[in-house]
Amino acid sequence: MQFRSLAFALSLALVSAPAAWAGQRGQAKEQVEFGIQVAQRGLWKEAIYRWERAAQLDPTYAAAFNNLAVAYEHEGQLSKAREAYEKALALEPNNALVRQNYDLFKEINDRAAQKDGR
């Protein structure tokens, strides 16, 4: 009986995990899309809030980290931008669009680093 309950609980967990994950991704996606809309209107602080929320909701969502990195870059928070780009690339190492953003960011970051004598 005990074995049956355990097996039932396990299978329930297995069945519901992807559903829960999908739910989190769905909410995160909503935040990401809203963030894009506000960023396009120049409201970058609001966009950062949305994308940070999306990254919290689904820490495996590379798009959230990529967008967050772009926003940090726009705000001049270069070390935070680097962290976010690296996280996005760790999640999706073959994403050419993230890679392209990161390469462009590095050019600017290197210039700033040179200025600081780092």
Added chain:
Amino acid sequence: MTARLRKTGASLPAGGREKPTLSLRRRSLASLSLALLAVATACTSYTEIPIETPIQPKLDTSAFQRIFIAGFIAGANDDVDANMETVRLLRSQLRNKGIMRVIDADTLPLMELAKQNGAEPNAPPVPDQQAVVPPQEQDKAPVINDEKDLEQYQHIFANVAYWKRIGEEYQQPLIVTGAVLFAPQQRSGFVQREQESYDPFGRRVVVPVRTYMERKGFVLRPTFIFIDGRTGETLHTETFREEILYNASQQTPALSSYFELMDRLLPAFLNTLSAQKIKGTRTLLK
């Protein structure tokens, strides 16, 4: 059992007819994965957005209301007065950008001052800006061909008392001085360039070809020294190097080359004094 495995398509130990079936399955799986990847890529929606990344200035200039481009030790080219051109260009750029109030005063005779105090680098400054130059040396233009020739003048920038006095005279501005070396250069060697040709089908083909070329141009090597007009001390020093080379047969005026090279390094110079925004485009993902 064997029949059941065959029916479900499970693999068997290597043997006879199973191999082609397995290969076919692998191929179909590979095609399916490729198709899925293509669909996934097509489904990745993105949007491009313009951004402006602010880069903080190197120097904190909040203590200064005014800036004085005092002049430069310059040489190496008879066609361009690198001192005067640099002073004019920097003053106009600073005025256009509204970076502090630019003092419009005569440039300082730095070379004469340096020569006069050359024997004693820490000697007190001359009583007047117009240095007293021995008559036999007045007509003799100083020869500056390279960095080594500039070295004999460098001590003037470390003369704290002199710069403090200049600072007092102009209401304690941020003083910009330094050395500008604008020199012709000639270089020969192999250069890779693209050559256009047509293949037997009449199609245009561009092939990289290495050719030996004689080239000439200019090198610009300015050192900007930022001095605190309140104390006479150096706050920051920055050296740049830019060069341009043309085909030896091309006749390009030295002055236009000078401006082309200065154009390249001006953003970096201005960024020492004020924040700069670098425009770009990034991709946002959904």
